[in-house]
Amino acid sequence: MAKSNNQTSLYLTLTGSILGFLLLFFTYWFWPDPLPIHYPQFQIPNPIHFTDGITSCPTTTTTTTTDRSHDPENQTFYDDPTISFSIEKSITNWDEKRQEWLNLHPSFKPGVSERILVLTGSQPKPCKNPIGDHLQLRLFKNKVDYCRIHGYEIFYSNTFLQKKMRSFWAKLPVVKAAMMAHPETEWIWWVDSDAVFTDMEFKAPLDRYLDYNLVVHGWPDMVFGQKSWVGANAGVFLIRNCQWSMDFMEVWASMGPQSPDFDKWGKIQKSTLPDKLFPASDDQSGLIYLILKEREKWGEKIFIESDYELSGYWLGIVKRLANVSDMYEDMERWVRRLRRRYAETNLEHYAVLREKYLAGAGVGSDSWRRPFITHFTGCQQCSGDHNPSYGGDSCWVGMEMALNFADNQVLRSYGFVHPDVLNGSLVWPLSFDYPV
Incomplete structure (x- = not known):
């Protein structure tokens, strides 16, 4: 009889253990995730407001197919021999030319306002630094990974499209040529080779920039208050594919080394920006000069972003x-x-x-x-x-x-x-x- 009681007790114990395990298992896997309020570390009272690019992402994806094999015989700006891709040649009525191309290629119209082409690049020759080429490859891989994850196109330039515009000036000829090569793209996103995407999930909040054509990382008080040449960073920027941008880049590029006024612009920049350390004209100083001195002409369309690290130090x-x-x-x-x-x-x-x-x-x-x-x-x-x-x-x-x-x-x-x-x-x- 004692043996039977022991068996019954053992049976009940095992049954209770199994039921307890199953209850724990189902509670763990099927109980709803707790809200942050239960975990004070993640309950912060003042939410940030720069995440439109993330929070507006649909949870289900609608696929729109673009017809890349379709190109009608109709004449477009590509057939005009007077139009040049060169940064030194002006282009007019670009908005109309671009719209005409889109009308002839209607499959590219859906989603055009959020379409981004990422640009980056480096010099055409091998690096002097023994690990330089390895770093360049890894830095490029990082950008390719980011673009693949978010469905962005990417172009890597390792040539100087204007032979005198080298170093930091080399980006402007590439940006203009990319706008003309990709009329289906609304935003051109230049990212210096030495910049790393360190949040592969985050997306630039384009809704925030609906009324702007150029987005740069910086601090308005440093630009307008201190007139500092490091008040904004020209190494990472978003620029809209439009006539305004064509005009702005033409003026911006006129301060470059291909210009007969290059030395003059260096002196003007240095006298305007008290903390500029070197006399030669550079793209970043040129950008800040235009924001400061031609604010009425350009300033209303330039957004200085400081709410997230578009170009973090x-x-x-x-x-x-x-x-x-x-x-x-x-x-x-x-x-x-x-x-x-x-x-x-x-x-x-x-x-x-x-x-x-x-x-x-x-x-x-x-x-x-x-x-x-x-x-x-x-x-x-x-x-x-x-x-x-x-x-x-x-x-x-x-x-x-x-x-x-x-x-x-x-x-x-x-x-x-x-x-x-x-x-x-x-x-x-x-x-x-x-x-x-």
Whole structure:
């Protein structure tokens, strides 16, 4: 009889354990994700307002097919021998010419207002820095990854389209030529080769710029108050494909080294911008000069973006990347839906889900949000002649960290991760339900 009681007790114990396990299992997997209010670390009272590019993303994608094989015989601006792609030649009535082309190619009209072409580039010759070409390749890969994830086209230029416009001036001839080569594209997005996309989910909030034609990263008080030549950064900018932009770039480029007034513009810029360190005319000083001195003509269409890192300064960013990674992992431990495996093509959907937990994450040095673009200004990865104030190999270490930080967001969809952001060659397979 005692034996029977023991068996009954054992049976009840095992049954209770199994039922308890099943209850825990179903509660864990099927209970709705908790709202941030249950987790004070992610409950920040003042949400940021620059995420229109993310929060407006539809959770279901509508596919529109463009007919790339269709090109009717009708005459367009491409058939006009007087029109030149050169930055030195003016183009007029561009808005009408572009619209005419779109009318002849109607499959490109849907979604045209949000269509982006990313431009970047480097010099045509091999790098002097022993690791320069390797860094250039990785920096380009980073941009290709970002564009693939969001469906953007990308063009890489390694030639000087105007032989005298080199270095930082080389971008303007490329931008104009790209506008004419891609009339189906509304926005041209120039990104310097030494800039890294460090948030692969975030998208530029185009709705914020409906009334503007040029978007640059900067600080209005530094531009208008201090008249500083570093008040805005010309290494990353969005520019609309329109006549206004053609006219603006023509004036901007007239300060370049191909101009007979190049030396004069250097003196004018230096006298206008008190903290400009060198006498030669440069594109960034030229941009700020036009914003300051021709504000009525151009200023109303230029947006100086300071609410997120459209071109974040690398030295302050790389120091906080490890902390940012930890915060995102903490978020995913708490919110099961965010750590679910998914196809890379669905990344934007999960970016939308993540946004409610990121609201109020702050901006700048106090933020635990991933910085959007980390710009390694002054590092000169190809020549190796970095700013002497950057001690030792700090530039290359910083680039390695930023590139691997970004690459981990890409590799996640492929089931792998760099366990050490200072070692890009080392990858580990991710365990199921990582990071729990």
